Amino acid sequence: MLYREALNLALDYAMEHDQRVVVLGEDVGFYGGNYKVTDGLYVKYGPKRVIDTPIAENSIVGTAIGMALMGLRPVAEIMTANFSMLAMDQIVNQMAKLRYMSGGKLILPLVVRMPQGVAKQLAAQHSQSLEHLYASVPGIYVMCASDSITAFHALLYAIKMDDPVIFLEHVLLYGMDFPFEYLEGFDPFRARVLKEGKDITVVSYLKMVHDVLQACSWLEEKDGISCEVIDLVSLRPIDFETIYKSVKKTKRLAVVYEAPKTLGLGTEVSARVAEELFYFLDAPPLRIAGEEVPIPYNRKLELLAIPTSERIYHQLLSWSKNHGL
Amino acid sequence: MSQTLAEKFYYLMRLGREFEIRCKEEYLKGNISGFLHLAIGEEAVHVGAVVGFGKGDIFCPYREHVLALARGIDPRLIMAELFGKITGVSKGKGGSMHLYEPKMDFYGGNAIVAAHIPHAVGAGYARKLMGEKAGVLCIFGDGATNNGTFFESINMASLWEVPVLFLCENNYYAIGTHISRSSALKEIYLKVRDYMPAVQVDGMDVFEVYEAVVEAKKYIEEYGKPYFIEALTYRFEGHSMADKGDYRSPREIEMFKRRDPIDILVRKSLKEGWLTEEQIRIIDQKVEAIVEESVQFSLSSPEPSDEELYRDLYCGVCSDVIP
Structure with a gap:
């Protein structure tokens, strides 16, 4: 099942079973969504529940908050995470704060979905990864999906939750086909161990998970190095328990993410592991991440700015060689 | 205009005024801290609007003590919130700018200018979708109307026909x-x-505000569409306790104080026979006692326990409507 079909299925399922679920955003209705995630919902549920909005990101999230306060369960789509910068007030100052500031009186069952990441030559204002901004804010949950199984189950879970959720998708995943199955008791707050291994724990999320899996299969085939690959579904909170358990076994941690290295999510994961498991480690934690530049338009430069499976492979290899593997 | 209404206006406006004068005193004593925005001078707008609107949700900015009082929230719980006590209406976690009581459809104070305006639009959208007629009252200052979020919300409310x-x-x-x-x-x-x-009214005359709001409410309920009122008013104090307000000339302040909304109400009510001196005296005594009680209640209320730090951050529950 395509990634975007899995997201669509979650929305459709939720709207069918719960009249309170509404979808809103730019082009989500009549047009079917710029990435076709909401395709078909407008015809099935009508314009009152599948709401086309003006290009007004702050008020898209703002009106969704008002709807949630009244007992609806809105799922707002921001066309890309880049544009969500216009909604930072509503996300950071409002949806993350209202419950706490009201002493628990206000309830915000609200999901804000947005795709992020580098696609192909969309230039700096359409290519950012911004998860660390949201993952640093108490009061919201931040989830992301790396494949169709997580896309369906995590989004459905987010819609069912009575708390506000930022739900991150990756632009390059929408058209990708993944195996699909219905899972009982899916828990988005548990990181997924996608591949077991004994030498290195590699933590990643969203699209980078697939580049990591490729790099790790080369490491195994060519160099006999065995990696344990962990896919974070929840970025706030982070499932450190699963990470610690794995690192205690492998004694090495690498984190791979697309955003610039400085203050990215991997910085937090590395710091926590260094704080908690310093004496277990055989190597300093490694971050493989984006370069410290806006994403350039030129394809050659663009690919230099973010980790690729080849570079992940080479960096993991040289780092492990330098540290006793 | 009925006698009961004049009495109600006087009680709420006097309560608002005395409550806030006391807030100021308690702030100077150190019992209230942070930002404290007083609505002294603006009571006719707040009371006229809340009473005139009647049933329906209220969204407002940080200058909202009088709005909360007019909605009927217990003055003790408001004062205790300002004191930062656990008995406060927001458990001492919000303070002066964040009073909320969803049970009374009061969605309270917001400290980011214009940020609550889209909340009101979303709330109105939801109420209409659920088949409810009452609509939403959204209050904001003149400063908010220069903000992009204001224009976004006005457009959406009109486009979507939100009450x-x-x-x-x-x-x-x-x-x-x-x-x-x-x-x-x-x-x-x-x-x-x-x-x-969209209309403009004299915000120093509670009767005028009230009548305009009643008219607006009728329109909203009948057509399910938005309506706009601009009420001209003046704050007698600074923006907050941190602001002396001395960018305004004493002559200007004096000119507006001659149009004190409580004096206007009293003069008109005495002249029309809607209120007597005796009634006013009784209300004044009642208000004094209520304000004093709210302070005593707050002084004797406990601080939040340390466990409260992490409480109320998340609900941590899921709806079971979707299988």
């Missing part, structure tokens, strides 16, 4: 900047006249 009464309390100042230096249009209601019915 919201937008009430702008124009006190002429965005903190220290006069409207003539911050807004290209001085008549704020003109900013939205192409989107929805």
Whole structure:
């Protein structure tokens, strides 16, 4: 099942079973969504529940908050995470704060979905990864999906939750086909161990998970190095328990993410592991991440700015060689 | 205008005024801290709007003590919130700018200018979708009407036909900047006249505010569409306790104080026979006792326990409607 079909299925399922679920955003209705995630919902549920909005990101999230306060369960789509910068007030100052500031009186069952990441030559204002901004804010949950199984189950879970959720998708995943199955008791707050291994724990999320899996299969085939690959579904909170358990076994941690290295999510994961498991480690934690530049338009430069499976492979290899593997 | 209404206005406006004068004293004593924005001078707008609107949700900015009192929230719980006590209406976690009581449809104070305006639009959308007629009252200052979020929300409310009464309390100042230096249009209601019915009223006359709001409410309920009122008013104090308000001339302040909304109400009510001196005296005594009780209640209330730090951050529950 395509990634975007899995997201669509979650929305459709939720709207069918719960009249309170509404979808809103730019082009989500009549047009079917710029990435076709909401395709078909407008015809099935009508314009009152599948709401086309003006290009007004702050008020898209703002009106969704008002709807949630009244007992609806809105799922707002921001066309890309880049544009969500216009909604930072509503996300950071409002949806993350209202419950706490009201002493628990206000309830915000609200999901804000947005795709992020580098696609192909969309230039700096359409290519950012911004998860660390949201993952640093108490009061919201931040989830992301790396494949169709997580896309369906995590989004459905987010819609069912009575708390506000930022739900991150990756632009390059929408058209990708993944195996699909219905899972009982899916828990988005548990990181997924996608591949077991004994030498290195590699933590990643969203699209980078697939580049990591490729790099790790080369490491195994060519160099006999065995990696344990962990896919974070929840970025706030982070499932450190699963990470610690794995690192205690492998004694090495690498984190791979697309955003610039400085203050990215991997910085937090590395710091926590260094704080908690310093004496277990055989190597300093490694971050493989984006370069410290806006994403350039030129394809050659663009690919230099973010980790690729080849570079992940080479960096993991040289780092492990330098540290006793 | 009925006698009961005049009595109600006087009680709520006097309560608002005395409550806030006491807030100021308690702030200077150190019992209240942070930002404290007083609505002294603006009571006619707050009381006229809340009473006139009646049933329906209220969204408002940080200058909201009088709005909360007019909605009927227990003064003790409001004062305790200002004192930061666990008995406060927001458990001491919000303070003066964040009073909430969803059981009374009061969605309270917001400390980011214009940020609550889309909340009101979303709330109105939801109420209409659920088949409810009452609509939403959304109050904001003149400063908010220069903010992009305001224009976004006005557009959405009009486009989607959302039952919201937008009430702008124009006190002429965005903190220290006069409207003539911050807004290209001085008549704020003109900013939205192409989107929805929009009128301007004297915000120092509670009867005038009330009547305009009643009219607006009728329109909202009948047509399910938005409406805009600009109420001209003035704050007698600074923007907050941190602001002396001395960017305004003493002559200007004096001129507006001669139009004190409580004096206007009293003069009119005595003249029309809606209130007697005796009634006023009784209300004044009652208000004094209520305010004193709210302070005593707050002083004797406990601080939040350490466990409260992490409480109320998340619900941590899921709806079971979706299988």
